Amino acid sequence: MAVTIAVSAVIISGFLLGIFLMQSPRTALWGNRLGALSMLAAAVWVFSSLNGGSLSSALLYVAAGAAIGIALGQSVRMIHMPQTVALLNGFGGAASALVAWAAAPGYSGVETALLFWATSGLAVGIGTLTFSGSVIAVLKLQGLAFRQPVQLEGHGHLLRFSILLAALLIIINTAYLGFYAVEMILLIALFGLLAGFLMALRIGGADMPIVISLLNSFSGIAAAVAGLAVENMILAGTGALVGVAGLILTRIMCRAMNRSLMAVLAGFVPKAAGKTKPSAGTAKTAAGKPGGTAAKKEEKPAEAEQDAGSARPEPDLQKMLAEARKIIIVPGYGMAVSQAQMEVRRLVDLLEKEGKEVKFAIHPVAGRMPGHMNVLLAEAGIDYDKLVDLDTINPQFAHADLVIVVGACDVVNPAATSIEGTPISGMPILEADQAKNIVVCNLDENPGYSGVDNLLYNRDHVVALWGDAAQTLSGLADLLEKD
Incomplete structure (x- = not known):
């Protein structure tokens, strides 16, 4: 009994230390490895108490589970x-x-x-x-x-x-x-x-x-x-x-x-008051002309109807990128859908090469799971120190020359703080609308997961690049390379 208690204490301590190491990006890998090692030790200890048919059955079940887990891990895309x-x-x-x-x-x-x-x-x-x-x-x-x-x-x-x-x-x-x-x-x-x-x-x-x-x-x-x-x-x-x-x-x-x-x-119970009211002005398309909002969809010029892979940012957008010194990127679920994190990394490298300051604004519920954006950006090799949480980044939006929204909708929707009776009412948002200029790289002007129209799209200082985020970001990066 004493041996069992001692071994259990050591293994659980390994898990605790692993969690502690995961607090820092610099030691997270070692924390993950220690957690895996502790899990292996726990399995070995349990198997050591079995014998004969019980051990054979247990090993068979573990092998079957491991095979399914490996197959699942190799087949599941990051978006899922x-x-x-x-x-x-x-x-x-x-x-x-x-x-x-x-x-x-x-x-x-x-x-x-x-x-x-x-x-x-x-x-x-x-x-x-x-x-x-x-x-x-x-x-x-x-x-x-x-x-x-x-x-x-x-x-x-x-x-x-x-x-x-x-x-x-x-x-x-x-x-x-x-x-x-x-x-x-x-x-x-x-x-x-x-x-x-x-x-x-x-x-x-x-x-x-x-x-x-x-x-x-x-x-x-x-x-x-x-x-x-x-x-x-x-x-x-x-x-x-x-x-x-x-x-x-x-x-x-x-x-x-x-x-x-x-x-x-x-859960959310809809209220009669929960209707969005468009603010003055409309988002500009890449061509700098009115259009690009749900309310103005039928008025979009022909250029805005192209998919974003062929929509070419105009010179005013190129000037916006060139003059911006402080840039904040807001990632969202759309970045996961389009697998655009690698294009984000390419854009960041080009911006920093020109001496610009780039930060990432991370909303705690961006995406579909805790830490979703952190995982995607880590996969792309983005320095963890560039990721800033909501409370810290919000005061900085007013001083930002440019905000680039990549597949985010609900987390930057001013309706959350201005309209009652919606699924996102009362939710703190990333105050991207306070920036000097905003470029939105979203699939379209349709509402996000909450179903609430995004009032940000109605602002005059917003340039909308509708389409696949990976392609629109590639277009922005191409602009910088030509500059």
């Missing part, structure tokens, strides 16, 4: 990373539920098994909730179903009822020492699945990264209580780490959104 993270969260929750379920027959009727039935019930309930919620998140992110928030009649009551009933079943099953374990656990699982479905169904807009972070936390909590149920200290400890880290990240993101977690989970 949020869906992949959500799916893995769901698998983690399902695995914890299955572990608790599989262990149940051995404890039925055992008078000293109160802790097992309490923790196994929680593992099944939280694990199944995580699984169904993650599946709905994947369907939403992939655009296969429920893309917009869905609010059923009596939605909140149904959600609370399913959670309370699952909790009541856990208490009853614990009190009766699992005499009806199969039936009770099945019912707990069903109500857990229903709760996860209802919770994720009405989530939309910029709240999706928060929900993915919360589901990640739930998968850790499910693993922790499953570890307590089967008396595996390593599983309990590492699950607790994931759960706490996920809750902290969720809280940070909620604060950045200026919303409570309960408000996020309550």
Whole structure:
């Protein structure tokens, strides 16, 4: 027993140190490696306690899982990373539920098994909730179903009822020492699945990264209580780490959104006041002429109807780039869709070669998962020191000569702070509209994930380059090279 405690403590300490090292970009790689090494050590330690048929079966299952994981990792594109993270969260929750379920027959009727039935019930309930919620998140992110928030009649009551009933079943099953374990656990699982479905169904807009972070936390909590149920200290400890880290990240993101977690989970209920009102002026197309907004779509000149790959920035845009000394780039989900991060890197290199100051404004919920933009920019080799968070960068927009928006919409939409009753109302935004000039490299003038028209496109100092962001950025880079 003492050896087990000591080994578990060392492995969990390895995970803790790995997380600590991940706080800095300079040591993050070593932190990741230490975490992987700790996971390997945990697996080896668990395997060492098995023998005969149990070991053979375990190795077979691990090999099958590893093969699927490797195939998934090699085939998934960066654009699908949020869906992949959500799916893995769901698998983690399902695995914890299955572990608790599989262990149940051995404890039925055992008078000293109160802790097992309490923790196994929680593992099944939280694990199944995580699984169904993650599946709905994947369907939403992939655009296969429920893309917009869905609010059923009596939605909140149904959600609370399913959670309370699952909790009541856990208490009853614990009190009766699992005499009806199969039936009770099945019912707990069903109500857990229903709760996860209802919770994720009405989530939309910029709240999706928060929900993915919360589901990640739930998968850790499910693993922790499953570890307590089967008396595996390593599983309990590492699950607790994931759960706490996920809750902290969720809280940070909620604060950045200026919303409570309960408000996020309550979903968005449209109000009659939630209509956008175009401000004076319209965004200019690359040719510098009026047009390029949803309200003026039919008035676009022929030049603006080209796709961005062939739309050539005019001399006034070239002058804008040449004269700008302080430049802020705002990346968003569209950068992931177009895989434009490499073109962003090329543009940054050219700008800095001319002695210009370039920074990146990172909104905490930009993209579809926590840290989405950080991952993409790191892939392109962008120096992490150039990435600036919302609170720090916002005062700097007023002093910026040029802002280049790359695939971002909701996070720079002034409607969030000026219009009530929309999915993004009250959300702090990147105040890009305060800059001297703005170039928008988005696919089109349509609303972002929230469905709210972007008032930024109506401003006079905005130049819109509609089309694939990778192509429009390439056009800007070509301009600099010719200069």
